[in-house]
Amino acid sequence: xxxxxxxxxxxxxxxxxxxxxxxxxxxxxxxxxxxxxxxxxxxxxxxxxxxxxxxxxxxxxxxxxxxxxxxxxxxxxxxxxxxxxxxxxxxxxxxxxxxxxxxxxxxxxxxxxxxxxxxxxxxxxxxxxxxxxxxxxxxxxxxxxxxxxxxxxxxxxxxxxxxxxxxxxxxxxxxxxxxxxxxxxxxxxxxxxxxxxxxxxxxxxxxxxxxxxxxxxxxxxxxxxxxxxxxxxxxxxxxxxxxxxxxxxxxxxxxxxxxxxxxxxxxxxxxxxxxxxxxxxxxxxxxxxxxxxxxxxxxxxxxxxxxxxxxxxxxxxxxxxxxxxxxxxxxxxxxxxxxxxxxxxxxxxxxxxxxxxxxxxxxxxxxxxxxxxxxxxxxxxxxxxxxxxxxxxxxxxxxxxxxxxxxxxxxxxxxxxxxxxxxxxxxxxxxxxxxxxxxxxxxxxxxxxxxxxxxxxxxxxxxxxxxxxxxxxxxxxxxxxxxxxxxxxxxxxxxxxxxxxxxxxxxxxxxxxxxxxxxxxxxxxxxxxxxxxxxxxxxxxxxxxxxxxxxxxxxxxxxxxxxxxxxxxxxxxxxxxxxxxxxxxxxxx
Amino acid sequence: xxxxxxxxxxxxxxxxxxxxxxxxxxxxxxxxxxxxxxxxxxxxxxxxxxxxxxxxxxxxxxxxxxxxxxxxxxxxxxxxxxxxxxxxxxxxxx
Numbered sequence: 001x002x003x004x005x006x007x008x009x010x011x012x013x014x015x016x017x018x019x020x021x022x023x024x025x026x027x028x029x030x031x032x033x034x035x036x037x038x039x040x041x042x043x044x045x046x047x048x049x050x051x052x053x054x055x056x057x058x059x060x061x062x063x064x065x066x067x068x069x070x071x072x073x074x075x076x077x078x079x080x081x082x083x084x085x086x087x088x089x090x091x092x093x094x095x096x097x098x099x100x101x102x103x104x105x106x107x108x109x110x111x112x113x114x115x116x117x118x119x120x121x122x123x124x125x126x127x128x129x130x131x132x133x134x135x136x137x138x139x140x141x142x143x144x145x146x147x148x149x150x151x152x153x154x155x156x157x158x159x160x161x162x163x164x165x166x167x168x169x170x171x172x173x174x175x176x177x178x179x180x181x182x183x184x185x186x187x188x189x190x191x192x193x194x195x196x197x198x199x200x201x202x203x204x205x206x207x208x209x210x211x212x213x214x215x216x217x218x219x220x221x222x223x224x225x226x227x228x229x230x231x232x233x234x235x236x237x238x239x240x241x242x243x244x245x246x247x248x249x250x251x252x253x254x255x256x257x258x259x260x261x262x263x264x265x266x267x268x269x270x271x272x273x274x275x276x277x278x279x280x281x282x283x284x285x286x287x288x289x290x291x292x293x294x295x296x297x298x299x300x301x302x303x304x305x306x307x308x309x310x311x312x313x314x315x316x317x318x319x320x321x322x323x324x325x326x327x328x329x330x331x332x333x334x335x336x337x338x339x340x341x342x343x344x345x346x347x348x349x350x351x352x353x354x355x356x357x358x359x360x361x362x363x364x365x366x367x368x369x370x371x372x373x374x375x376x377x378x379x380x381x382x383x384x385x386x387x388x389x390x391x392x393x394x395x396x397x398x399x400x401x402x403x404x405x406x407x408x409x410x411x412x413x414x415x416x417x418x419x420x421x422x423x424x425x426x427x428x429x430x431x432x433x434x435x436x437x438x439x440x441x442x443x444x445x446x447x448x449x450x451x452x453x454x455x456x457x458x459x460x461x462x463x464x465x466x467x468x469x470x471x472x473x474x475x476x477x478x479x480x481x482x483x484x485x486x487x488x489x490x491x492x493x494x495x496x497x498x499x500x501x502x503x504x505x506x507x508x509x510x511x512x513x514x515x516x517x518x519x520x521x522x523x524x525x526x527x528x529x530x531x532x533x534x535x536x537x538x539x540x541x542x543x544x545x546x547x548x549x550x551x552x553x554x555x556x557x558x559x560x561x562x563x564x565x566x567x568x569x570x571x572x573x574x575x576x577x578x579x580x581x582x583x584x585x586x587x588x589x
Numbered sequence: 590x591x592x593x594x595x596x597x598x599x600x601x602x603x604x605x606x607x608x609x610x611x612x613x614x615x616x617x618x619x620x621x622x623x624x625x626x627x628x629x630x631x632x633x634x635x636x637x638x639x640x641x642x643x644x645x646x647x648x649x650x651x652x653x654x655x656x657x658x659x660x661x662x663x664x665x666x667x668x669x670x671x672x673x674x675x676x677x678x679x680x681x682x683x
């Protein structure tokens with residue numbers, strides 16, 4: 001059982017040993033849900049087109065033979081229009097069997113890809129997914145007739161409940177590559193689709209229901225924009241509320257419970273020495289300070305579990321609900337105007353939302369943008385001005401006690417940086433920014449289990465990927481301090497930090513650690529005794545100057561070395577510029 | 590009943606028509622068709638975002654957001670009478 005390869009740090013192709021079954025279909029027809037059902041693997045699914053931007057793969061058995069099963073990104077046709085669709089078409093080449101997942105509430109349009117697949121030389125089986133929704137919509141489909149016309153097995157499925165999946169597996173070996181379908185022109189395919197639809201589908205038209213009219217209000221500008229502002233406000237209010245709540249009532253009490261045993265260990269280790277420094281860190285006023293002690297077992301555990309994890313949980317709960325209702329494409333439509341001026345289009349807001357969780361999936365989500373220009377701008381803006389949830393948690397933790405106003409200054413600055421840099425890049429980056437072209441899914445009620453499962457998958461990912469880095473960071477700090485490297489770095493960069501940014505030279509190592517983990521770096525600012533305004537500048541710099549190593553690697557993989565260097569130059573340049581301006585405004589000369 | 594052709598872009602919120610023609614390059618037309626915007630289909634404008642923003646159309650019970658530029662290359666035949674706007678399609682040479 002495997003997950004999405006985009007979730008792994010290292011590129012790992014599908015298993016070469018086994019034959020491949022590839023899931024193909026239009027965007028947002030539930031391929032990933034079918035995939036989860038077939039393999040038992042857990043993958044991220046949502047209610048909007050383009051959730052899967054890379055292939056995921058897992059294993060399943062059909063009649064004793066082991067197959068590698070691949071979930072490809074959604075595509076409307078086999079002539080790709082963006083990077084995510086290119087991945088889908090590449091995957092098709094390796095398929096032994098193609099499972100064509102079809103949205104049965106929108107059969108006509110979906111059949112275009114089906115015919116393209118039938119014209120190829122791969123055996124095809126059709127999964128008529130979302131079958132339950134056809135009934136509410138008054139759509140009747142004659143499955144036997146469709147099967148006869150397409151000459152391949154057709155199985156109605158409701159992947160979300162698992163209905164029809166075992167039937168699909170049973171018929172998998174009957175998948176066929178009918179010879180009746182020879183490559184034809186698009187016109188011919190559409191004509192053929194018209195004939196098929198006439199024979200197999202009956203639609204009892206139902207007028208617009210009340211819920212559909214309510215749904216329309218969220219997309220009309222006059223009502224939609226106030227609703228959008230309300231939704232975004234509520235979303236982040238929820239994250240703050242749940243995050244704070246978890247810290248106050250769960251994680252802090254838990255660490256207080258652990259304090260006596262850690263103090264015991266500290267005494268056992270002799271209250272000082274190398275082992276003590278690494279495990280417990282420095283004692284502050286004779287006691288462990290979870291934020292400042294900088295030991296692996298104190299700060300190394302407290303930052304990820306005590307301060308960051310609560311916000312990660314809160315954020316991903318919120319994101320799961322936003323994704324599964326189908327609201328994000330509406331937000332993309334309403335904000336398209338703004339994003340178009342920044343050289344992208346409405347899909348940019350999806351990358352920002354994912355980026356607010358972690359910049360890595362945010363960067364991968366830019367694959368749904370069409371051109372290199374759009375992707376370059378989206379990736380650079382993400383890295384320069386969108387703090388991840390871990391970093392935000394620390395900003396709240398450290399700046400919050402000084403006053404909400406300071407958090408607002410940081411966020412307002414980053415917001416302006418996002419927009420201004422976008423305007424500038426749009427002017428100077430060569431290439432085109434095509435218009436938005438996006439399907440808006442029907443609203444769906446998010447299932448509690450799916451939401452919880454998805455949140456857990458992402459939280460687990462954070463724990464797996466982030467926590468080792470956090471430990472590494474704490475270790476590195478201890479080593480660099482002990483070997484005197486930090487002192488050297490501080491002396492080297494002091495003039496820059498003090499002269500331009502108004503920060504003490506001691507803040508330099510923080511930027512070094514920021515490359516590893518930004519959340520931990522924010523924590524390291526705490527013991528420096530900075531003024532509130534200095535903290536504001538420091539955390540803004542920490543967000544802007546450079547992405548963390550995980551994001552850095554993903555940018556390299558997605559855009560290549562040349563664009564990575566360009567993006568890095570923009571980041572460093574903008575960081576110094578904005579830092580200097582902030583210093584002049586907030587602290588004075 | 591007056592039959593009149595218009596660019597999709599010029600329709601007001603709530604107005605609808607039947608698509609008669611698509612203009613623009615092969616790939617562009619193909620992209621529109623594969624997402625469901627095809628000749629002969631009924632299309633209704635659900636919302637028009639301000640300041641040159643995109644429009645949201647309904648076609649076959651599906652809502653799709655498309656840019657204004659794309660909407661100016663989709664030509665529809667109005668099905669209702671008494672349309673208040675006057676922009677007619679200009680037939681372009683070539």
